[in-house]
Amino acid sequence: MIATSQLKLILAVVWGACVGISFSVEASPEDRPPFYKIDYKGETSYLLGSIHIGKADFYPMAPQIESLFESAGSLVVEADTTNADINALINKYGIKSVPADIKTQAALESYCRPMERMCQAMSGFAPWLQSMQFGVVRFEALGYTANYGVEQRFISKNRDRPLLELESTEFQFSLMSSFDDTTQWKMVKETIEAPDDEMLALVDAWRSGDAKELNALMEGSMIDNGDVEMVEKILWHRNVGMAEKIGELMQDKQIIQPLFILVGAGHVVGPKSIVKELLKRGAKVKNCWELSCS
Numbered sequence: 445m446i447a448t449s450q451l452k453l454i455l456a457v458v459w460g461a462c463v464g465i466s467f468s469v470e471a472s473p474e475d476r477p478p479f480y481k482i483d484y485k486g487e488t489s490y491l492l493g494s495i496h497i498g499k500a501d502f503y504p505m506a507p508q509i510e511s512l513f514e515s516a517g518s519l520v521v522e523a524d525t526t527n528a529d530i531n532a533l534i535n536k537y538g539i540k541s542v543p544a545d546i547k548t549q550a551a552l553e554s555y556c557r558p559m560e561r562m563c564q565a566m567s568g569f570a571p572w573l574q575s576m577q578f579g580v581v582r583f584e585a586l587g588y589t590a591n592y593g594v595e596q597r598f599i600s601k602n603r604d605r606p607l608l609e610l611e612s613t614e615f616q617f618s619l620m621s622s623f624d625d626t627t628q629w630k631m632v633k634e635t636i637e638a639p640d641d642e643m644l645a646l647v648d649a650w651r652s653g654d655a656k657e658l659n660a661l662m663e664g665s666m667i668d669n670g671d672v673e674m675v676e677k678i679l680w681h682r683n684v685g686m687a688e689k690i691g692e693l694m695q696d697k698q699i700i701q702p703l704f705i706l707v708g709a710g711h712v713v714g715p716k717s718i719v720k721e722l723l724k725r726g727a728k729v730k731n732c733w734e735l736s737c738s
Contacts, residue, residue, distance in 0.1 A: 475502070476653035477594075478712045479509055480719060481737040484727040487694040488702045490516065490737065491718070491729075493658075493709035495650045497583045498592035502651075508738035513598060517700030518606040520693060521595055522686070522707055528613035537617040540570040542625045548633045555636040571628035572620040575635045582635065586643060595706055606700060608693060610686045610707070619677060627674065634669065653733055655713040662710035680716045687721030 478493030490512050504510050513519075544552060556563035559581070566574045580590055590596070599607065623631070642661065649657040666675045686707060693699055711718050719729050730737065 475506060475651045476733045477505070477509075477650050478653050478655060478658070478709055479506075479732040479737070480712065481730045481732055482690070482694070482705075482722060482727050483730075484691060484694050484722070484725070489520075489690065489694055489705055490702065490732075491690075491705045491707070491712060492594070493650070493712040494594035494706045495647065495709055496593040496595065497580075497588040497590050497647075498594065498597075499588055500592060502592060502594070503597055508732060508736055511738050512702075513601075513704050516605070516702055516704035518608055518693075518703050519598060519602045520608045520610060520690075520703050520705040521599070522609065523611050523613045523616050524607055524609040525613050526599070526607070530613070533614055533617045534569075534573070537614075537621040538570050538573040539568065540621075541568050542571060542628070544571070544629050544632070545626070548629045551633050551636055570621060571625065571632050572623060575628070575631040578632065578635045582638070582643065586640060588647065598704075598706060608699070608703075610689045610705075611682070619682075622677070623674070627671075630671070650709050658709055659714040659717075663714050679710055679714075683711055683716055683718045683721050686711065687718045687725065690718070690722065691725055691727070 477495070480491040482489045482491055492509065543549075552563065555578075562577075562581070566577055569577075583589070642665075645657070646661050648654075649661060663675055663679060666672075666678075690703075690705060693703060694701070707718060714720075722729055732738075
């Protein structure tokens with residue numbers, strides 16, 4: 445079995461965890477990750493598209509992001525893993541020994557030769573969970589770690605303000621485990637075979653706020669690979685639910701406003717994004733790089 449700390453690292457690439465880290469390196473002044481102001485029925489919130497791995501030089505972020513975070517009443521994330529029983533969820537959704545198909549097995553044998561012990565330790569876990577771990581390992585090889593993910597950084601600085609969630613950790617575990625074995629092994633194969641340039645392009649697109657490129661690399665790449673079901677379940681359906689939840693939280697009189705909301709960048713770009721769903725519901729959404737929101 446893998447140690448609990450390692451399992452949390454596996455999950456951090458998708459969901460994040462509270463990690464106390466000092467961020468003192470100056471971020472690039474050109475960094476403009478997707479950032480929006482939401483006005484809805486008399487309330488205001490701020491929506492930051494996040495990335496779940498990073499480097500120290502991501503922080504501090506642009507002054508308007510840092511300022512609006514500091515003045516926010518509540519922090520909202522996709523799922524608050526700090527209050528989740530991770531071990532129980534792994535036992536429920538992540539323990540499953542499934543033989544890989546021939547092509548994936550061949551790819552795994554090649555990929556795992558220099559890291560045999562890690563691969564052996566992962567072999568008893570469901571393929572979707574193995575895919576997450578391999579993603580962490582591959583980004584680490586490129587110099588990025590989950591410890592510098594955006595959620596971790598902002599949760600660690602949240603002080604005693606309310607920490608709210610749009611979904612739940614169990615919902616996300618259940619979602620990933622709902623894919624059939626063939627699809628899950630496809631996730632593994634695509635993770636270990638993704639070109640380094642494509643992985644680096646994703647980070648660059650996030651840092652520059654290139655919404656078109658982000659959408660092409662995330663949603664577009666899945667569609668091109670024939671993974672329409674994955675796009676629908678991981679992005680489109682969740683975007684509808686998260687937009688609805690944002691509206692509910694903004695209208696909840698028991699919640700301290702304004703909200704500072706963090707969701708994965710893939711959820712805030714594209715024609716079926718959270719931004720588009722909020723607009724459908726009558727919200728006004730402004731790109732904070734086109735007109736400053738601070």
